[in-house]
Amino acid sequence: MSAKTFQLNDSETGKTVDLEARPGTVGPGVLDVRSLYASTGKFTYDPGFAATASCESGITYIDGTKGLLMYRGYPVEQLAANSSFLEVCYLLLYGELPTGDELAKFDDTVRMHTMLNETMLRLFNGFHHDAHPMAMVAGVVGSMSAFYHDTTDIHDPRHRDIFAHRILAKMPTIAAAAYKHTMGQAFMYPRNDLNYAENLLHMFFAVPAESYEVDPVSAEALDLLFILHADHEQNCSTSTVRMAGSSGTNPYSAIAAGIAALWGPAHGGANEAVLNMLEHIGSVDRIEKYVAKAKDKDDPFRLMGFGHRVYKNHDPRATIIRGACHKVLEKIGRTDSPLFELALKLEEIALRDEYFIEKKLYPNVDFYSGIIYRALGIPTSMFTVMFAIARTVGWVSHWREMIVDPDTRIGRPRQLYIGPTARDYVDVDKR
Ligand code: CMC
Secondary structure, eight states, X not given: OOOEEEEEEOTTTOOEEEEEEEOOSSSOOEEEOTTHHHXXXXXXXXXXXXXXXXXXXXXXXXXXXXTEEEETTEEHHHHHHHOOXXXXXXXXXXXSOOOXXXXXXXXXXXXXXXXXXXXXXXXXXXXXXXXXXXXXXXXXXXXXXXXXXXXXXTTOHHHHHHHHHHHHHHHHHHHHHHHXXXXXXXXXXXXTTSOHHHHHHHHHHOOTTSOOOOOHHHHXXXXXXXXXXXXXXXXXXXXXXXXXXXXXXXXXHHHHHHHHHHTXXXXXXXXXXXXXHHHHHOSGGGHHHHHHHHHOTTOOOOOTXXXXXXXXXXXXXXXXXXXXXXXXXXXXXXXXXXXXXXXXXXXXXXXXXXXXXHTTOOBOHHHHHHHXXXXXXXXXXXXXXXXXXXXXXXXXXXXXXXXXXXXXXXXXXXXXXXXXXXXXXXXXXXX
């Protein structure tokens, strides 16, 4: 069967160019524009890559109109209801749900990699006590290539595997070390008898002087949030990891670049911004004022946790988290959460407003996640770090997919040059 083509007419030269149309397994196909420059002398222009597929991928699929999110074909609702974060990690990394034996082995391997090189731990002492945890985590993850040389040969599948297990296992430990440094508390070593989420809570909230029991409800809630944040196809931080990785840099540096990209308030930093915004709004009677600010073209304020590049109906992650909020707050005995009440009211008012309806702005994953993190006792400045822990598996999966993709080339976009035309240098005394 011959490939479908799309004809483009260049009105300047009168030439017709055939572009190959390539279908995906589901969702919109793409036009392969790689030959465009050679045949027309023109590039495509697409700031923010809103209409550009940068790669082929078999990991995650989103249908923004239907509000559908699937990891390796499995709807996120099914995974959230039945799976565990580590099982989802296996699925994202290896493409299939594991058998019982495979899962046990994978779980064991991740548990065996949770400790940090002691020298790496000492890096935290170089940070000021009030350093933002995302700054510490980005810096320390970037330093990992200096500690784990044995996993930086990107062409060796074994190195790539050990790297994946190592970074997955150590992210909670690094996050906890950043938290303990901020608090001025002793670092708590990981406990490999605990599962991923339990271990994280232990490293965060245990202190050497007292015994600490991990609350199973909190661990379950954290595991759910991690599943929902695990991957989201070619978002800003994942594209950053792919871009950095495409130069052949070591994988730890590529992940550090992703962490830096995630930090911004338009991306993962939104969960911290949502909580700050809700606290700033303070009470239900002030909501209208902030909704008006968000709608004002001359005011840079946006409703944080609202809107998404891809979701134009609802964000399925937000729907699940909203439901989980009720459950978690009830189980933890904090049904009177004023922030949750405020968030529900803000959502209700915004969803009735013509501006938000017309622009298809709905609550996204970050709108409610912070309320659960807050209920678990995690401080606001750590929210984006939580996102980074969960998204690490997505970054690693995409990096691995990119490394073995024969179409991968160094990421190097072109531009429309609008600067001065050629001119001659003028000596300083003649300017
Ligand atoms: N509040 C008020 N107006 C908004 C908002 C908002 N939260 N989001 C978008 N708009 C308006 C925007 O002003 C623009 O209006 P106009 O067409 O009149 O210029 C229109 O909606 C389209 O917005 P955009 O910025 O062109 O859309 P985008 O796809 O480039 O940006 C976004 C998507 C998520 C960055 C944006 O909606 C936003 O800044 N939201 C708040 C930050 C946030 O919650 N980010 C978390 C995203 S989900 C987690 C993740 O995956 O990172």
